[in-house]
Amino acid sequence: MRSENQAGRLPAPPSPIADDGDEAHFCRTCAFAGACQAVGYGKPELRELHCLVEHVGPFRSGEHVFRTGNPFRAIFAVRSGTVKTSMVDKEGREQVLGFYLPGEVIGLNAIYPEQFPCDAIALETSHFCRFSFPAMSALAARMPAVQSHLFRLLSKELGSASLLAGDHSADERMAAFLTDLGQRYATRGFSGTEFQLSMSRGDIANYLRLAAETVSRVLSRFRNQGLIQVEGRQLLIRDPAGLRHIGRSLLPD
Amino acid sequence: MRSENQAGRLPAPPSPIADDGDEAHFCRTCAFAGACQAVGYGKPELRELHCLVEHVGPFRSGEHVFRTGNPFRAIFAVRSGTVKTSMVDKEGREQVLGFYLPGEVIGLNAIYPEQFPCDAIALETSHFCRFSFPAMSALAARMPAVQSHLFRLLSKELGSASLLAGDHSADERMAAFLTDLGQRYATRGFSGTEFQLSMSRGDIANYLRLAAETVSRVLSRFRNQGLIQVEGRQLLIRDPAGLRHIGRSLLPD
DNA sequence: GCGCGCCCTTGATCCGGATCAAGAGGCGCG
DNA sequence: CGCGCCTCTTGATCCGGATCAAGGGCGCGC
Numbered sequence A, B: 001m002r003s004e005n006q007a008g009r010l011p012a013p014p015s016p017i018a019d020d021g022d023e024a025h026f027c028r029t030c031a032f033a034g035a036c037q038a039v040g041y042g043k044p045e046l047r048e049l050h051c052l053v054e055h056v057g058p059f060r061s062g063e064h065v066f067r068t069g070n071p072f073r074a075i076f077a078v079r080s081g082t083v084k085t086s087m088v089d090k091e092g093r094e095q096v097l098g099f100y101l102p103g104e105v106i107g108l109n110a111i112y113p114e115q116f117p118c119d120a121i122a123l124e125t126s127h128f129c130r131f132s133f134p135a136m137s138a139l140a141a142r143m144p145a146v147q148s149h150l151f152r153l154l155s156k157e158l159g160s161a162s163l164l165a166g167d168h169s170a171d172e173r174m175a176a177f178l179t180d181l182g183q184r185y186a187t188r189g190f191s192g193t194e195f196q197l198s199m200s201r202g203d204i205a206n207y208l209r210l211a212a213e214t215v216s217r218v219l220s221r222f223r224n225q226g227l228i229q230v231e232g233r234q235l236l237i238r239d240p241a242g243l244r245h246i247g248r249s250l251l252p253d
Numbered sequence C: 001g002c003g004c005g006c007c008c009t010t011g012a013t014c015c016g017g018a019t020c021a022a023g024a025g026g027c028g029c030g
Numbered sequence D: 001c002g003c004g005c006c007t008c009t010t011g012a013t014c015c016g017g018a019t020c021a022a023g024g025g026c027g028c029g030c
Helices: A033-039 A044-051 A133-142 A144-161 A170-187 A201-208 A212-224 A240-246 B033-039 B044-051 B133-142 B144-161 B170-187 B201-208 B212-224 B240-246
Strands: A053-059 A064-066 A074-080 A083-088 A094-100 A119-122 A126-132 A194-196 A228-231 A234-237 B053-059 B064-066 B074-080 B083-088 B094-100 B119-122 B126-132 B194-196 B228-231 B234-237
Touching (some): A044 A053, A053 A074, A074 A133, A083 A201, A126 A133, A133 A144, A133 B133, A144 B133, A170 A194, A170 A201, A170 A212, A170 A234, A201 A212, A212 A228, B044 B053, B053 B074, B074 B133, B083 B201, B094 B201, B126 B133, B133 B144, B170 B194, B170 B212, B170 B234, B170 B240, B201 B212, B212 B228
Antiparallel strands (some): A053 A126, A074 A126, A083 A119, A194 A234, A228 A234, B053 B126, B074 B126, B083 B094, B083 B119, B228 B234
């Protein structure tokens, strides 16, 4: 399990790290930024939200943030690094459920079963904000903005979960995956066209329900078609519109 | 679009209809029963929850409960009948997202986008309870039980959405589908082994990401193996354990 | 009653992606 | 430095399920 922290051969772009924030501004790129803005900076409620946060990490590549069956006590926002969530089915096969970038939230699917239904594994050295869920719920009851923000986070994840469900070709899946990743990086203020794939081909394949060989082949084909430039895990999207068009049936709008 | 309401050739079992309830008891099989029980019957809060409900229907087979793009104002609990939710992608292909039985809730994935991201279409004559979402949110802020119930509903749906995502054989999907349907009927107090499939083979196929022909073939095979008895849309599960075993990799526990 | 359309079933063929196989490149470690 | 492991790539073959095709049953409207 080598550390992904060191730069690779190529000059790596600055590592995506969510803005650290401070008492007054909190993390600007954080998934809860909206909730904070809604109540206005400096209000006592923001201080309360800020207080129930605990910074945890670093987790090195391969380390678990939580494990299947752990009692559910908190949700986590990614501060830096990348995480994958995955389930292991009864036959011992891993199922990658998703990848989470700085500013995104993991653990929401643990609310109902009251224990984590999946593992969360760091793909590179990562840091998190830990939000105690009981405290968060109590705060939500007093702050409508926080409550509706939680509802929206949950509902949003519902929407994205149904995306990878359809029956689509390997090309469509791959194109949509890369486009989506780029968009999410862009949303958080990083480059949406040039970034590191922090997960292995095997993880991508598993997530997209393809074989690792197929992922490799599709990436090669995209490279030959001039859609992307890819060397190891370093990716450059040369034709974002073309890529988006291939994956259009899986992508919103 | 013929009405599914009339009984078929076979003597149909009593049509699943969620208990109508009254001011004191509300719908016992309803998805919100838990929230009501949590605060105790007869309390003023229950009256409030009961008050924000509006009964709507009947919707005949093929009619829309809501359409993609409709502004989101309310969620719906199925009171009687069955609904499918589906999206139509940019190529005009339909994607069935789910089937909802009496007592289950539709519309949760509309919270984030603030408009319905899918269509909801009655598969047989159906009735609903309509919960105004703004009113529900306001109530949730005052009643922790309602709030946590909403969180749990959302989180639960997150869990089930990731089920059909994996790459599984047609047999596994079909077995898991039938087992799941049976379980859900059983949870609501109906027979879990004998019921009507209220959706067409085409809808099942679309939902499971299979061809309609494959669904037909798998059902025939299951019948020949003595796992089920099926005549048209009337289904009897003869070997629940066997069926569950085939679909085990998709099923919880 | 008769014909038409829809849903369902079953058979034949085809194809995308899985699987099997082999080899290359990089990295950590002894 | 050399070895072994792991990841990635590329080629060859295979298979499950899609697609194409045909036919039956039933409900409904004329």
